[in-house]
Amino acid sequence: MAIEIRCIEHLSSEQRQSLSLLYGPLIGKSSVCLYEFLGSIQNSIDLEDIYLLLNMNAAQFDKARNYLEQYHLIETYVHKEDMLIFLYAPLSPNKFLCHETYSRLYLACVGAKCFDKIKAMLHIDKTVSSLYTKVESPLDVSILDSWNESKEIAYEKVKPTIKQKYDFDFATLFKGMDRIFPVRFRTSENLDRIAEMAKIYGINAKDMRRYVQRSINPSTHVFDLDKLKDMVMRNRKAIEIGSDPYQMSPVKFLQNKQNGIPVVKSDQILIERLCKEFQFPIEVVNTLIEYTLQQTKQQFSRNYVEKVAASWVRLGVDSRKRALNIINQSPAGNKNDKNTEKVVLDEKFYTQKEEKSDTQIQQEMLELQKMLKEGKL
Template structure:
């Protein structure tokens, strides 16, 4: 709770573009309201230091309304709020809004916007902001591929680029990039391909599938088109999916690579490409933490007769994303507060049929196999602790 005499400062390094403003007015405003949007724009336009009483007078609302608006802005990742450890001083850090196209494709925001404004107005926005892709099957790519001399980059250049704060891409600390690059000569892995985007994808796939750094390096080299100086991500995905899952037991079973975790739930049975693509979506597109994904698929398998029903998985994942679930404890709290079994009883018939079709695509197990899976999971629980530990 905040009080009028509490002071705050605003940290703002954001320059709003025309697209940002369109996203705020057309997409954020229906969800957060005009009052919260007005507060965000006020912060963005230079109101950097005062107390909440003065702010309330300025925007003509009470303190409770200001606090409600701050919570909405935090929920939609438009600001972050920091409180001094000892004093009643706050810092509100301004974050950039998602651009329209990304907003409409966001798993949570896009769905909530559609619910708020209705199908018609949502589709109008989709048409307005959809990407224009021209058919190129009868064309040949003649783009210049030797735009830069990659030999001009050395290790110092690369390290400087990766460490710069101007590039807002976080690389995983669980993946040893030093080991991964230890044998990466300029011929094997040209410096021009060592972008943060590529390294992020490589590390996330390695952690998802439980692939070692050195083995991942081999798969990356085999996926490079050296003539075009391009990492062909489709080939990398294919090679990663073909890898045999090997893993060591950890103190916390939820820290296992997600593919290995699902395989353990299936009593060692091979994970289908169909399910691998689902887990890739959760990790790479929805950006859920490994522990969160593992608890999610465990919960679905427990409640859906050992089936990984895709639509149900995505339904829960969207909820957890909205609740900003970061670990197993967060996930368990949401599970306790939301009865998904009841929610499924009120699903539209069309969605129920979709889930049935999804379920039919999963591997079929005999009663003996199901018993074996349950027994396997019981042993894992006894060894590493249950989901309640």
């Protein structure tokens, strides 16, 4: 099998520190070695040569590659007998140690004492004496004030094609928004956040355009992402359930599970963490929601949900199929199948008693009263 290597991001000295000291204990020496080796390949290499040069067998290679995929250091694509691998740079030490998932996994792996030592070792003092004055040169984007829709169309024709991270209808969002939401606001960070919120909270492009418009201060012309998120989280619009409910937005999925009652803010925040920090696909998040509700008698407990989520990260759950396999293998998943017996009722339990009329009931009461007076009861 021939493997084509594409190095998407080159490593800085900080990122190399992060790979060795932070990722290393989690992914193992074989994975670090494989990552460094792949990064040194200019174009392509045969899989058999990797086995030979790194002294690995097929199982060891797959295990090392799987760890790199779990921590988003590589992306692997397979077509027949060919393999394509994209290499991505590790998170910087600061971002790694602040990462909600990676930092917890690292602490669990090395312990608090080692965690503190590494944190102190990688700390960079960025404080500046008050005697210094910061010199700032803001980017001049005034030339884009005259940017219009025709220029945007011309730009779209010549710009390089970039793989979209989110499936979102940006064309509808931008339609008629040249002045309201100009190009200077359309940074990759802002667009990623907009598409991410749309996916998590189930907002279509038309509604998102209205929210974006309301998030821009008409006086200062500042785009407020926090205000946008607040409006998105307060959205109560119903969403239609498609052929696959596990592909719908997780917030709307939970809302559907509770008979259309809007999802409270704390649950929305927890769902957002599952999507962003744990980096689960939508179908996995919805499967996790359904599973944890079943296991806790419909209580969406943060501690329990995050505990299950962390275990799924370690097990490499990246699809609903994989999640269902894990659920079915766990004692909790098989509990109902083993202990639940079908209850068969006797035929007499299905016989409906004949209802009595008001006249019959009154007559029986008179007879009882008569029997009481005569001392027969």
